[in-house]
Amino acid sequence: MSKSSATLALERRRDELTPHIVQLSPHAWLSVAEDVSNVGMIVGKDGIILIDTGMIPDCAHRTLEKFREIAPAGTLPIKAIIYTHGHGDHTGGSPVFCAGADRPEIWARDNFGAEAAPFEHAGLMPLFKARGAMQGGFQLPPDMRICNGIAPIRYPRAGGAVFSGKTGAVMPDHFFSGDSTSLTIAGVELWLFATPGETDDALSVWFPEEKVLFCGDNLYRSFPNVYPVRGTGKRDIPIWCQSLRLMESLEADVLAPGHTDPFQGRELVHEVLTRYRESLEYVQERTIEGMNAGKTPDELAAEIRLPGNLARLDYLKEYYGNVAWTVRNIFNQYVGWFDGNPLHLYSDFTPREEALHILAMAGGTGSLYRKAKTALEQKDAPWAARLAEHLLVLNPDKKEFLLLRAEALEALAETMLTATGRNFTLSTAQKLREKAQKK
Ligand SMILES: [Zn+2]
The missing domain is CATH 1.25.40.880 (Alkyl sulfatase, dimerisation domain)
Structure with a gap:
């Protein structure tokens, strides 16, 4: 059987997701695709700061080894780790970075873990984990998984525990509330901005001196994942778009996402942030219009597609997020399960x-x-x-x-x-x- 265009596109994406280190600016680096999530590093005068940790200890060891070639351990201890949000693929590698003599501060928003919390409260973690393992394809042989759209294939030992940042991770001990806070760590000035989007607990790390923005999972090279098939609570598009506007306003030269390669160059970063937001706004607006016209989620999911100027952009292709699922999710968020077909009553x-x-x-x-x-x-x-x-x-x-x-x-x-x-x-x-x- 010849391969479909979808399979070929995922294979191309898999080939882009080989582990590599990218220098973002004179003092910032990003480890891409070593682990399920990227890990960022900023080198200060007497220590380093990490942004996220990846998920899998073996991968975290390799990341640390590569970072230590740039920033030697003896002189530059890990002063801080900042979690962009509470998903386990960004926090699970933390024990490796906290294992030595360094005692890093661990920063997060004060609602860290907000996405998993209602599932934990309701006793739904078994379902959450089972569906998480299925969407991750943890039981599939590697040739069937190809890649995860925005992440390379990795097999967590505790299969399925990806989405709760509290599994196997070192918990944050420094929190910030409100819209933003500024920190000086290892002589580096950083701003943390609350940027709810893919998750409510999301933050962005802004390194103003070198104009680098670490945006976590609010943007990666795929149409945004408004609805993961494992299930989720609300992922609010208007709020996500507000965060993207804030990110645009910083006029970053480099945008370092939680997955996939960074974007470098001020114009490109501006363009990507704008198009990303427009894609979300477009789907939201078309869905609301259709709902008011009395259309069902089935009709709208079949009908709404990104316009050509957005659909042709590789970073908006549906490798990870999916337009039709987003449409259904918008309907469901505002109206609930009843689609308007009386038979379903x-x-x-x-x-x-x-x-x-x-x-x-x-x-x-x-x-x-x-x-x-x-x-x-x-x-x-x-x-x-x-x-x-x-x-x-x-x-x-x-x-x-x-x-x-x-x-x-x-x-x-x-x-x-x-x-x-x-x-x-x-x-x-x-x-x-x-x-x-x-x-
Ligand atoms: Zn992630």
């Missing part, structure tokens, strides 16, 4: 009953199975997957049906650029195959 019409009707129309199980097979042969993977679902609702353990749905989902995944959706789909197919094997 009646929970007693179950998938089983629908399947029985479909089966009768198709002329029985054998005929429905053949139709699904034909759809698959004709490259109509979504329809094949849907028909296989009907067959499985009525016969949840039948090997042929499990394998048919797995095959249809794999064909569907091949067409998906957004890595997390692709991983989730392939992980579901893998579970079906495992179940079929036991039959």
Whole structure:
């Protein structure tokens, strides 16, 4: 089977995500793609400051080794670590950086961990972790994962614990509240700005003397991840756009994201921040318009696409965030689950009953199975997957049906650029195959 354009694009992205160090300015560096997240370093007169830590201890060791070639350990201890937000892929490497004699201050916003907190409160961490592992594709063989859209493939030992910054990380001991604060560490003046966006606890680190802005996950080389398929609470687009405006106003020469390569050059940085914000505003505005026109999330998700001038930009392609999921999320945030179709107000019409009707129309199980097979042969993977679902609702353990749905989902995944959706789909197919094997 020849590779789809989505697969080829993810392979190209994977090749960009090889570990490398980028010098951002005379005293700032960024370790890109060594770990799941980037790690920044600013070298001051008597110490260094790290921005985020990556996630995986082995990767953190390698990052530290590379940084120590630039900033020797004996003379330049780690004075501070700043967490841009509470996701575990930015905090999990911290024990490695805190293991020596250095006693770094660890800075974060005072609402650090805000995204995971409601899940923890509600007792939903098992679901959060299970879906997180599926979107990360942790159980998939490496050739199936390709890359994570904005991050290279790494296998955390505690699979699935990516999204709670409290797992295996050294907790922050210095917090700031309000809009901003200024610090002087190792003789370096830094500003921390509250920039809620991808997460509510997000901050940006501004190094004014060399005009470098570390923006965490409020921007990376992909359409923004307004809705991760593992599930999330509100990711508010107007607030995210406000933060992007604040970031624009700093007129940075270098923009260092939490994932993927930095952007260098004042004009480019300005352009990228502007286009990024415009992409979010566009999707928000089109969705609100459509909602007021009485359209359903299904209709809007199928209809809304970025305009050509934004869609052609590589840093706005849907490697990680996805426009259709964003549309659905906007609808859901404002209106909740009811999409306006009155049939969905009646929970007693179950998938089983629908399947029985479909089966009768198709002329029985054998005929429905053949139709699904034909759809698959004709490259109509979504329809094949849907028909296989009907067959499985009525016969949840039948090997042929499990394998048919797995095959249809794999064909569907091949067409998906957004890595997390692709991983989730392939992980579901893998579970079906495992179940079929036991039959
Ligand atoms: Zn991240």
